[in-house]
Amino acid sequence: MNFLEVESLSKVFGGVHAVEDLSFDFQAGAVHSIIGPNGAGKTTLLNLLTGIYSPSAGRIRFEGQDLTGLAPHEFARRGIARTFQNLQLFFNMSALENVMVGRHLHERCGLASALLRFPRLSREELACREEAAELMRYVGLARYLGTAADAMPYGALKRLEIARALATRPRLLLLDEPAAGLNPTEALELDQLIGRLTGRGVTVVLVEHNMHLVMGVSDHILVLDYGRKLAEGPAAAVREDPRVIEAYLGSAAAARNLGAAGAAPRAGIGP
Amino acid sequence: MSAQFVQFLLTGLTVGAIYALVALGFSIIYNASQVINFAQGEFVMIGGMATVWFAAAGVPYAAAIPLAVAAAAAVGLALEKFAVEPARGASVVTLIIITIGASIFLRGLATLIWDKQLHVLKPFSGDTPIVLGGATLLPQSLWVLGVSLAIVLALAWFFGRTLLGKAMLATSNNRLAAQLAGIRVRHVLALAFALSAALGAIAGILIAPIAFTSYDVGVMLGLKGFAAAILGGMGSGAGAVVGGIVLGIAETMSAGYISSAYKDAIALLAMLAVLFFLPSGLLGRRGTERV
């Protein structure tokens, strides 16, 4: 039984095949990266893997269970969490509360106990608050514990999304361009954070244009182009793959990718 | 076909044409600004009431009607400038409350300038019914159908053939790109509100000799115009016309054959059914929200 199995997955928007006949297996306990030029279908794939879009065709199996067609909250219940390329935070709440929402699945709270404020609820709230604060410290947001989400800088918000996702206690965590918009120091910290995640028993799927980050942390890389699988394998092999090099150099994305590698521009794809 | 059926069909077409005009007004504003203008029905009211008022003051129709349409268009411009524009970028709920506030304000203003009575406008060319295969047709119905048809054709020409119309369509497709191409988006918005107000006012004037008009006719006519727009697919011009006609006929038929007590509920139920089961309407574009 594979950890995550994707079988002939497709998603069509009007005439655009954003993901087309895609199949792959991911193993538990590793860092998998998904790379590809802009518009390759990476975000669409994550949306399919979290139930936000339902596939036009194909199946998704996670830990042996078929999740195809389920609602997003069912994907979360099964242990899949994610962050978003364009921030999706609860800007009407404090940073801490954002993370507390992530604990939603693990709280027993019926309507009656909510309306009447049973004492048990207050105790659980305290524990929830504690755990959320702990997660914020874990991702390096200790100083923002009392801050409103809409008063935080961009880099911190990216991490807040990771803390919120971790609060669901996922076994699979999907990160959509977590390094985009971060400065080199922040990107380095992210690198270390991802390394620590696997130690927590979380399998990571990383969608990223920052090749420095990708090559540093990935055990396995999947390359998409026009919604199809272009190549797949260990980082070293993918890096040398001529098709991958061509897809990157042949696209306008190449310049951006090399630039995005930031501190080590030549560490991108290529010799 | 029985004479009764023909009668219902003709009546349905007439009210359907009115709904279509109101629905077109909704669609034009929606396309230009992504706002559903809850005050759309008030344009209908202003058209009818202002014409009644001018006519009572002795102004001939040839002048009263253009004056009423111009008044409504001016109100449309003011609505855009003073209520919608200041709230650019605000949440949907905010915009809804602003346009509803505007509609209630206009209704209140109408009771002050005019009154709370029912009024009827004298038909444009008499009220001797025309007999048609056992059914009768009021000359005013011909006015409604003829003018509506002319307007639909004129709009099709405007959006399909003129530079200004194409600029408006471009703005609705992609605001930023339109701006970069040198289109003055603010002017397009103002034009959309004025145009949509004029359409509403014309609908209100055309129907006033057949149905009564009063300060609060806009509520129901606005709602039905919206239902028609939804039925056809919000934002689609052809959809608005089809939606209006289908709704008008469905309403008249069910009132005639089933029960007239719930005539007005038909439009609402149809709208709910479309929203639940066919959210993009008969002719609308379907899309998946991007994340």
Next chain:
Amino acid sequence: MAARFATPRAGGMAALAALIALLPLGLRNDYFYDVAILVGLNAIVCVGLNLLVGYAGQISLGHAGFFGIGAYGSAILATRYGWPPLAAMLAATLAAAAIAFAVGRPILRLRGHYLAMATLALGVIVYMVISTEDRFTGGPDGMTVAPLAIGGWALRDPRLWYWVVGALLLAAVWFALNLIDSPTGRALRALHGSEVAAEVVGVDATRHKVMVFVVSAVYASIAGSLNAHFSGFITPAKVTFLHSIELVTMVVFGGMASTFGAVVGAAALTTLPQVLTPLKDYEMMVLGAVMMGTMIFMPRGVVPSLQALLTRRRDAAAAAAAPAPRPGDGQ
């Protein structure tokens, strides 16, 4: 920490209770009591509606419909069928909850303008049924309603009604505050912030929306039943679209996502027409202007705007007292 978070709610509850207890000192005659009771009933509706609109971010332009179901349900059962009023009220409340539950699922899948129009249609349909089925409802002329009687004793004195409504308002506020402070309430606010993000952390959006829709319908229905029994007469005027709009305006004027704001909004907009009676003809224009003005100039509403102002003052004072820069906020 717990104490810090408990204070504003406890403080607010205490202030509201004190206000309700002391207000009668200023109520000179029965007319004043009538207005105060009306404020209380509207406030109950608004506290419930605010859970839906302000916290969960789901607009409803049809809540007068639930008010009407409560009012007419209770009135018809108690007056035409001789049910004990409390049983009639309970049945009407259950009916409102059942209807809200049944229509909630398809309606709350809609968003924005579509949700607004669908709830509007729902409210108008309830209005149409009430004004058409005159055998039961008396149609547009309305119907008389039996007083609220418990056993053989009928509650008629407005001074007693005042305390009943006051106590119920306190309870309504307390329940609402509890809900908002619970994990369920947090999930509702999360839906407002980002529905897709709430869903991917496991919040069942539809279930939560339907739940809060039902809760707000129950609030409106109970207030409707009480209103019918209190005034002894009910007409469809309370079930119109305009009344739905008035309710939403109270919520946004007082302040969305503020329970005490809902109470303030209800108080302000219920007493305004009483103050403006000499200007009765301008009532609609004033209502429309208040709606537009609030949204354009004070989109967060009175209470949150005042709160923000106070917090800023306090922060400024604190900064003046301790001029050292706060570390780390610069980046």
